Amino acid sequence: MLDYIVVGLGLSGLAVTAELDKRKREFIVFENNSQKSSYVAGGIYNPVILKRFTPAWKACEQIDIAIPFYKQLEEKFGIRIVNPWSIYRRFHSVEEQNDWFVAADKPRLSRFLDPVLKKNDNPNLIASYSLGKVCETGNIDTECLLDTYRAYLDETYKLRHESFDYDNLKYNNGYWEYNGLQSRNVIFCEGFGLKKNPYFNYLPLTGNKGEYITIYSEELQLDFAVKSSVFLMPLGNNLYKVGATYDNHDKSPEPTPAAREKLISQLKQLIRCDFEVVDQLAGIRPSVSDRRPVVGKHPEHEHMYCCNGYGSRGVLIAPNMAAELLDHIENDKKLDPETDLDRFTSKYYNS
Ligand SMILES: Cc1cc2nc3c(=O)[nH]c(=O)nc-3n(C[C@H](O)[C@H](O)[C@H](O)COP(=O)(O)OP(=O)(O)OC[C@H]3O[C@@H](n4cnc5c(N)ncnc54)[C@H](O)[C@@H]3O)c2cc1C
Incomplete structure (x- = not known):
């Protein structure tokens, strides 16, 4: 008997699976290469919304969990996926530069925004005003991460390179059965592929x-x-x-x-x-109009979960949400109401 079936191995499924591995759970992952979001992502981690100079949602908390998570994987597999560098925001006016100074003084932003501006010295970069440096940013090489992790799961026979067929999933006396597999839980991490999932397609994932x-x-x-x-x-x-x-x-x-x-x-x-x-x-x-993840238990079906809705910030959100979902499943820890898919339960009953 498996502990978990996981459907989808993008950033969400990878974080869930790595968390299951850490907890020494028995699992099988299904992946059909139908969605490419995690593969093509720039992989940038940036805790600041650079349009408005505001902190991204829960950015401080997320970065402190996500970067050590990726560094552990670097160590485990002997790869280099965390590339720290600074992002420079090009200013378009003196007012923007002044807004930067105001923002850099705010408690949740002072860690990330350098108040000392950089003069552009590259003749091929068009920048009439200065550049503002954002610290603690960089990118995760998501392609290398996913390829390495897939190879690791292949070696341990935990990855099935096939489409998960929802029609073949049956609940039977406290566990799920799927094509000869038996599992206590199922977690769906299909990104925008969730639209084809009859159990969760009531969720307002817009894409x-x-x-x-x-x-x-x-x-x-x-x-x-x-x-x-x-x-x-x-x-x-x-x-x-x-x-x-x-x-x-x-x-x-x-x-x-x-x-x-x-x-x-x-x-x-x-x-x-x-x-x-x-x-x-x-x-x-995979985005939702309120720009929050959609994570949690199905409104009706026991032991069935969804981990999705990371929009444009999957790199920082995925490791946090995976840990929160598993603490919720295994330790009964309450999910943050902002991310709990409970907020859309009325849509399920009206669908
Ligand atoms: C152009 C672009 C740039 C981006 N840049 C950044 C960035 O710089 N930083 C950042 O943080 N985020 C970025 N993002 C967003 C980020 O990529 C997403 O938040 C993240 O990839 C979502 O991960 P996911 O695992 O939920 O979904 P996905 O990556 O879509 O993964 C879902 C997986 O499930 C599989 N699947 C679906 N249905 C089935 C099925 N029935 N059976 C088996 N497998 C199935 C799919 O093949 C896929 O591999 C970017 C996105 C795009 C498109």
């Missing part, structure tokens, strides 16, 4: 398509990440990631010419040298 382009430029010679209307992130070897777009309407998985043109046009307002687009990627962020 937000995001696209990145990768450019090659020998001239740019930029060694830090810049946030303006887009992120420009150095990858090394004269390659840079540029993005991402936000689209609430298109739910197709493929990259689009429209997003490519938009990113190129935004980039041309940020740099003044030649570049070549060498790649483009797309994914659907």
Whole structure:
């Protein structure tokens, strides 16, 4: 008898599975490669909303759990996935610079916003005003993390490379049965794939398509990440990631010419040298209109859970939510009402 079946191995399923592994639980994961959000993510961890200079939701708490979580995985697998660097916010006016100073003085932001501004000394970066440095940021190499973790689960026969077929899941005297497997619990972590899940598709997951382009430029010679209307992130070897777009309407998985043109046009307002687009990627962020995760137990079915809704901040949120959900399941710890999917229970009964 398994303790858990986990469906989906993006950032959410990975964090849940790593937590189960730590707790020495028996589990099997299903993954069908239908969603790409975690793979294509820039993997940026940034505790500040740089449009308004406000702290991201629970950012302090999340960063203190997430970074040690990824560092433990680095150690366990002998890989390098945590890349700390600073993000520089490009200012558009003196007023914005002044707003930065005010924000940098606030208790929840002073840890992250450097009050000393940086003068731009790169001739190819268009920045008439100074740049504000955000500390304790960087990115997680999500591709390396997911590939490594999948290989690890493969070696231990815990990963099934197949679509989970919801019709074959049956509840039987206190446990779930699925194609010959028996499990005490099922946790669904399908990202936007949740739309096909008959148990949880009442949840108002809207999905937000995001696209990145990768450019090659020998001239740019930029060694830090810049946030303006887009992120420009150095990858090394004269390659840079540029993005991402936000689209609430298109739910197709493929990259689009429209997003490519938009990113190129935004980039041309940020740099003044030649570049070549060498790649483009797309994914659907699993988002909810109140911008909070949707985590918890199914309103009716016993031992059935969902861990989803991370929107554009999966890197920081996933390790926190996985630990909270498992404490809830195993130690009866109450979930934060802001994240508990309980808040949508009336939708279930009206659906
Ligand atoms: C362009 C872009 C850039 C982003 N940049 C950042 C960033 O810089 N920082 C950040 O924190 N976040 C970023 N995000 C958001 C982040 O990627 C998401 O919050 C996160 O990936 C969500 O993870 P998830 O595991 O919930 O969903 P997903 O990554 O979608 O994973 C769900 C998994 O479930 C699998 N699955 C679904 N249905 C089934 C089924 N029936 N059977 C088996 N398997 C199934 C899918 O194949 C998939 O692997 C970005 C997103 C996009 C699209």
